[in-house]
Amino acid sequence: MSIELQNIYFSYGRVKALNGVSLSLGEGATGLLGPNGAGKTTLLKIMLGFLTPDEGEGRILGYDLRTQQRMIRKLVGYMPEDECFIPGMDAVTFTALMGELSGMPRQEAMKRAHEVLFYAGLGESRYRLIDSYSAGMKQRLKLAQALVHDPKLVFLDEPTSNLDPTGRQEILELIGEIASLKNIRVLISSHILADIESICDKVVIINKGEIAAVGRIEDLKMINYRLYELKIWGELNLFKRELEAAGCRVEETEDRVVKVYTPPEFDHRQIFLVAARNKIQVRQFIRSQTSLEDLFARVVGVD
Amino acid sequence: MAEIREKGYHHWDGQLEEKRWNFWPITRTGIKLAFQRKYFKFVFSGAFLPAMVYAAGVYISERLEDFRFMAQGAERTFQVNPAFFKSYLSLDFLFFMIILLMALGGAGLIADDFRHKAVQLYFARPITKLDYLLGKAGVVVFFVGLLTLVPGLVLLILKLLFSGSFKFILDYPWIILSIIFYSLFLMTFFTAFVLLISSLSKNRRYVSVIIFAVYLLSDIVQGIFWVIFRSPYSALFSVKANLKQLASAIFLEKLPYTYPWYLSLLVLGSFCLVSFVVIKSKVRGVEVIR
Numbered sequence: 001m002s003i004e005l006q007n008i009y010f011s012y013g014r015v016k017a018l019n020g021v022s023l024s025l026g027e028g029a030t031g032l033l034g035p036n037g038a039g040k041t042t043l044l045k046i047m048l049g050f051l052t053p054d055e056g057e058g059r060i061l062g063y064d065l066r067t068q069q070r071m072i073r074k075l076v077g078y079m080p081e082d083e084c085f086i087p088g089m090d091a092v093t094f095t096a097l098m099g100e101l102s103g104m105p106r107q108e109a110m111k112r113a114h115e116v117l118f119y120a121g122l123g124e125s126r127y128r129l130i131d132s133y134s135a136g137m138k139q140r141l142k143l144a145q146a147l148v149h150d151p152k153l154v155f156l157d158e159p160t161s162n163l164d165p166t167g168r169q170e171i172l173e174l175i176g177e178i179a180s181l182k183n184i185r186v187l188i189s190s191h192i193l194a195d196i197e198s199i200c201d202k203v204v205i206i207n208k209g210e211i212a213a214v215g216r217i218e219d220l221k222m223i224n225y226r227l228y229e230l231k232i233w234g235e236l237n238l239f240k241r242e243l244e245a246a247g248c249r250v251e252e253t254e255d256r257v258v259k260v261y262t263p264p265e266f267d268h269r270q271i272f273l274v275a276a277r278n279k280i281q282v283r284q285f286i287r288s289q290t291s292l293e294d295l296f297a298r299v300v301g302v303d
Numbered sequence: 304m305a306e307i308r309e310k311g312y313h314h315w316d317g318q319l320e321e322k323r324w325n326f327w328p329i330t331r332t333g334i335k336l337a338f339q340r341k342y343f344k345f346v347f348s349g350a351f352l353p354a355m356v357y358a359a360g361v362y363i364s365e366r367l368e369d370f371r372f373m374a375q376g377a378e379r380t381f382q383v384n385p386a387f388f389k390s391y392l393s394l395d396f397l398f399f400m401i402i403l404l405m406a407l408g409g410a411g412l413i414a415d416d417f418r419h420k421a422v423q424l425y426f427a428r429p430i431t432k433l434d435y436l437l438g439k440a441g442v443v444v445f446f447v448g449l450l451t452l453v454p455g456l457v458l459l460i461l462k463l464l465f466s467g468s469f470k471f472i473l474d475y476p477w478i479i480l481s482i483i484f485y486s487l488f489l490m491t492f493f494t495a496f497v498l499l500i501s502s503l504s505k506n507r508r509y510v511s512v513i514i515f516a517v518y519l520l521s522d523i524v525q526g527i528f529w530v531i532f533r534s535p536y537s538a539l540f541s542v543k544a545n546l547k548q549l550a551s552a553i554f555l556e557k558l559p560y561t562y563p564w565y566l567s568l569l570v571l572g573s574f575c576l577v578s579f580v581v582i583k584s585k586v587r588g589v590e591v592i593r
Contacts, residue, residue: 048426048427050423050426050427050587070429070431071429073426073427073428073429074319074428074429076427077427078423078427080420080423080424080427082420082423083419083420084419084420084421084423084424085419085421085424086332086336086415086416086419086421086424087411087415087418087419088336088339088340088415089332089336093332097328097332098424098428100328101325101328101329101425101428101429101430102319102428102429103319103320103321103322103429104315104317104319104320105317105320106328108315108317112315115313119311119312145424147312149315149319150314150315174312177311177312178312
């Protein structure tokens, strides 16, 4: 297991940021999803040892979260969400410095800095001052510095923010390649569900400091709920109320499609019975392909 | 023959080392960045002016016969003794140049990291807070050491070379220790002074101004207290006066102020201690607002 957390609690004063988080993650790329303030970044910072949990235990790559933070940081690469750099430096010197601080010999760090900068798409501009970089270039630089010491596990906090669609696609391809081909475990925290869906096979959804769902994306989509899309004629409110009382979640889209999220054990024929009871005509009934957005909305309880 | 590699990500086949001097890359980078700052090289060169004048003084002191036509009755002026070394190491101009250098090259040491959120990048690596602070302190120590310890020892070596004997060392066997000890004290004090102020703001310009302001204002406060109370203890408020008082004590010279030297040591030592505590609390891998 690359990440094992048990009952992690953390509070900022009276505000509870993490409330008994337990996690167990292995190989590959995992997405960390959650609305703003859910505790994603706090969780990443606890795993890096920036913050000490109030309660709970954990191991990252087999090293204890509380007592072996230096070993963890040696083997982990971190790409922060914030725009952060050391002013007055060029990209290659900056990246080499980060490698050296991780324990690489100076010359090796410099050699490796060139390699990862080329990999991140900054080969041509690696001697330019970082201060003159665009937001997208700084994003690539953050990825390069996270990879310079060839980490076993990489934490990426909002890796595609500030990027144009092409840049975003390129970064996603790089991350996908790292995660799938090169035996590096990747944990990506992002708001952009499509990004997570395109490169991660597993997902952790965190909400209000608690784990709301965890597992393979495909499995979660199957297990957690089923989605049916209906077009109906008649009064929606009573129909909706009765389905919700039966444990379903009902939404109406702008184009008047009614989405019914049902629990796994729910018999879809019930929908027709409820419709009949409420004198509603069901004019279209489709078992819908669920997306990560649907899963997220269902688990977190937002549209 | 060079290996032909596929395009894309490649693993690094080396081994990460446990480094004993984790702070050194930070110090080296800080020194390099300081030299890149505008006017820094010019001021840095200018800061060696007193050392060159004093070196010339050492030479002249040993060749007074040759220079008699230039300096009539200058034997006392060009006498190289402990007071000569104390005078160099507590020179107003030297202190001013150190402050100027630090305002140019040291102000951003921590402030820039705060401003550009770089602290988390350092602490995402296997380094401790102490490594980080030592790395930053190393930059100040390097420059202050170059202007105090190095010239102090070079002047001593020049004295021995030009006199052609070890008589000076035999007369004043403690002089090396005095030079080393006082230089180390200056390094410690200026490190605490610069890093404290640098850790109090995210703006290096404010830090530069505050470095100057604190140094100069302390003299003004001393002056005000002197005018009001006419007490020698007013010198305790001045950075410069305390450093001079301590220099005199370390070089076994007459104290410039009539209060005991250890009070100056206490003031400056307490300042260093408080600075360390404040800096330690200000530098965090993550900003936590509780």
